[in-house]
Amino acid sequence: MIEFLALSPVFDTGFKLYRMIEVIKEIEKIRHLVEKKRAEGAKIGLVPTMGAIHEGHVSLIKLACEMTDYVVVSVFVNPTQFGPGEDFKKYPRNPEKDMRTIDSAGAHCIFSPEISEMYPGEYSTYITVEELTKGLCGRSRPEHFRGVTTVVTKLFNIVDPHIAVFGQKDAQQLAVIRKMVDDLNMTVKIVTGSIVRAQDGLALSSRNMYLSGEERKQATVLYRSLCMASEMAASGVTEPEEILGKVREVITGQDAAKIDYIEIVDKDRMTPVTKISDSSLLAVAVWFGKTRLIDNIILNGKNG
Amino acid sequence: MIEFLALSPVFDTGFKLYRMIEVIKEIEKIRHLVEKKRAEGAKIGLVPTMGAIHEGHVSLIKLACEMTDYVVVSVFVNPTQFGPGEDFKKYPRNPEKDMRTIDSAGAHCIFSPEISEMYPGEYSTYITVEELTKGLCGRSRPEHFRGVTTVVTKLFNIVDPHIAVFGQKDAQQLAVIRKMVDDLNMTVKIVTGSIVRAQDGLALSSRNMYLSGEERKQATVLYRSLCMASEMAASGVTEPEEILGKVREVITGQDAAKIDYIEIVDKDRMTPVTKISDSSLLAVAVWFGKTRLIDNIILNGKNG
Numbered sequence: 001m002i003e004f005l006a007l008s009p010v011f012d013t014g015f016k017l018y019r020m021i022e023v024i025k026e027i028e029k030i031r032h033l034v035e036k037k038r039a040e041g042a043k044i045g046l047v048p049t050m051g052a053i054h055e056g057h058v059s060l061i062k063l064a065c066e067m068t069d070y071v072v073v074s075v076f077v078n079p080t081q082f083g084p085g086e087d088f089k090k091y092p093r094n095p096e097k098d099m100r101t102i103d104s105a106g107a108h109c110i111f112s113p114e115i116s117e118m119y120p121g122e123y124s125t126y127i128t129v130e131e132l133t134k135g136l137c138g139r140s141r142p143e144h145f146r147g148v149t150t151v152v153t154k155l156f157n158i159v160d161p162h163i164a165v166f167g168q169k170d171a172q173q174l175a176v177i178r179k180m181v182d183d184l185n186m187t188v189k190i191v192t193g194s195i196v197r198a199q200d201g202l203a204l205s206s207r208n209m210y211l212s213g214e215e216r217k218q219a220t221v222l223y224r225s226l227c228m229a230s231e232m233a234a235s236g237v238t239e240p241e242e243i244l245g246k247v248r249e250v251i252t253g254q255d256a257a258k259i260d261y262i263e264i265v266d267k268d269r270m271t272p273v274t275k276i277s278d279s280s281l282l283a284v285a286v287w288f289g290k291t292r293l294i295d296n297i298i299l300n301g302k303n304g
Numbered sequence: 305m306i307e308f309l310a311l312s313p314v315f316d317t318g319f320k321l322y323r324m325i326e327v328i329k330e331i332e333k334i335r336h337l338v339e340k341k342r343a344e345g346a347k348i349g350l351v352p353t354m355g356a357i358h359e360g361h362v363s364l365i366k367l368a369c370e371m372t373d374y375v376v377v378s379v380f381v382n383p384t385q386f387g388p389g390e391d392f393k394k395y396p397r398n399p400e401k402d403m404r405t406i407d408s409a410g411a412h413c414i415f416s417p418e419i420s421e422m423y424p425g426e427y428s429t430y431i432t433v434e435e436l437t438k439g440l441c442g443r444s445r446p447e448h449f450r451g452v453t454t455v456v457t458k459l460f461n462i463v464d465p466h467i468a469v470f471g472q473k474d475a476q477q478l479a480v481i482r483k484m485v486d487d488l489n490m491t492v493k494i495v496t497g498s499i500v501r502a503q504d505g506l507a508l509s510s511r512n513m514y515l516s517g518e519e520r521k522q523a524t525v526l527y528r529s530l531c532m533a534s535e536m537a538a539s540g541v542t543e544p545e546e547i548l549g550k551v552r553e554v555i556t557g558q559d560a561a562k563i564d565y566i567e568i569v570d571k572d573r574m575t576p577v578t579k580i581s582d583s584s585l586l587a588v589a590v591w592f593g594k595t596r597l598i599d600n601i602i603l604n605g606k607n608g
Contacts, residue, residue: 123487183428185458
């Protein structure tokens with residue numbers, strides 16, 4: 001047995017073609033590592049994720065790699081952003097596969113803390129962006145953004161990145177984080193990655209894997225309705241209700257679809273607009289069976 | 305007129321005996337200045353104040369000067385920590401006198417922003433430490449600590465100090481800030497300055513100047529009652545209610561005194577204790593006329 005162990009590195013070489021990306025679980029350890037890189041002059045990038053890595057995340061990681069020298073991807077299913085009855089427990093977790101995908105995307109390090117490391121006993125501090133979180137997802141998920149801003153602030157303070165990359169798919173989350181960074185005078189630069197879609201247009205999401213075959217098929221209606229709305233705006237429609245009515249009609253044409261919200265809002269303020277302009281965002285949240293999907297598009301209105 | 309202006313620096317020299325401390329009003333400017341000092345290897349200290357500088361503040365500034373190379377004193381009467389009907393408008397402001405005192409204490413720079421610089425239109429982000437802010441001052445001033453933690457976070461993000469100094473007089477504020485720093489993984493080190501008292505024992509406070517002559521005299525009861533409590537604990541009393549009863553009796557012996565709260569709490573958790581130990585804090589808030597004063601003492605109980 002001892003001989004086997006002593007020999008195992010030799011046997012291993014056939015399988016380990018490269019050194020796997022480092023996975024760090026302790027706050028002090030990642031802090032120390034990144035401090036060292038920064039002291040060496042590296043620009044630090046952060047891509048916060050909840051794991052269940054798909055091509056959408058990969059595009060964010062690649063963007064961070066283009067813009068910085070050392071990219072940390074955090075993988076943490078953050079309990080404080082899930083409400084009671086939401087999918088915290090069943091949220092897909094696949095650390096081995098995630099590690100390989102994050103590594104291949106070019107990141108330098110994974111920060112994957114335990115819950116007890118991030119929220120030790122008697123944890124008590126939360127950050128709230130009040131104005132932008134009342135509508136849209138904030139209405140259906142009242143504690144959600146408080147959890148997001150809190151964990152993101154913690155990650156910013158731990159990693160102290162020069163830039164952090166977030167996906168446009170979570171448009172309200174992005175606006176909320178930008179507002180928090182501005183309001184609290186944080187120095188990190190927020191970078192937005194475009195929405196990555198499947199060939200049939202469905203925005204990639206870790207939650208897509210909850211969908212049945214039929215739900216998956218019907219869910220393509222989301223992007224079709226966004227494109228239709230975009231064309232209406234481009235052709236000169238300025239009345240939000242005119243577009244919203246059409247979008248509602250197209251989506252409810254799918255029997256598995258149940259609308260949570262369909263709204264046209266200002267893309268920074270996240271409040272409803274009365275007239276469509278270049279800063280108008282059509283945002284939708286729709287249930288397909290037990291799975292809630294979101295998607296959005298910026299309407300290139302002619303009066304912007 | 306032009307000649308007079310040209311000559312004025314010469315006339316001035318008789319009055320300006322030294323170069324006055326720099327006062328900076330813009331976030332970008334202070335950030336840039338401190339960044340430069342940090343790049344030169346200076347350790348940065350921050351002493352947040354609301355102005356109305358007294359010897360209590362001076363002791364905090366001196367402590368910061370002993371521990372760091374470059375000390376920023378912020379002077380900002382923070383509107384978000386005052387409730388409706390509180391003394392925001394009448395809070396004493398004396399920037400000229402403050403500047404001289406801060407300068408003499410050894411600080412290197414004053415950051416004194418306008419309200420619009422700190423809270424621009426549509427400001428929306430707040431930080432809440434939930435558990436430690438429910439009792440004591442948090443009960444009488446429900447929004448107070450939310451305002452404190454928010455402005456302190458902003459100052460930390462703007463100045464990015466190695467250490468920040470706060471006075472023990474605001475014991476709950478200190479515990480709340482320590483908790484926030486821990487919870488949010490901030491890297492700043494929080495340093496505590498002892499309470500500075502007048503010769504008759506009254507804790508120095510900018511609000512003492514609101515007191516009438518008679519109220520000022522009666523307010524000395526606070527420190528007398530704290531000392532009595534401390535002696536009781538030192539002599540072996542472990543029942544909080546036994547001490548609280550005596551303190552209440554002594555304070556209400558002054559006809560101008562109206563108790564807001566008198567409590568014995570754990571000094572970190574700020575929750576009532578059932579038995580006195582070395583980590584017990586006696587905290588009092590008492591109105592004298594229209595002025596609310598606070599004071600506290602750590603009880604050196606024998607069972608700690």
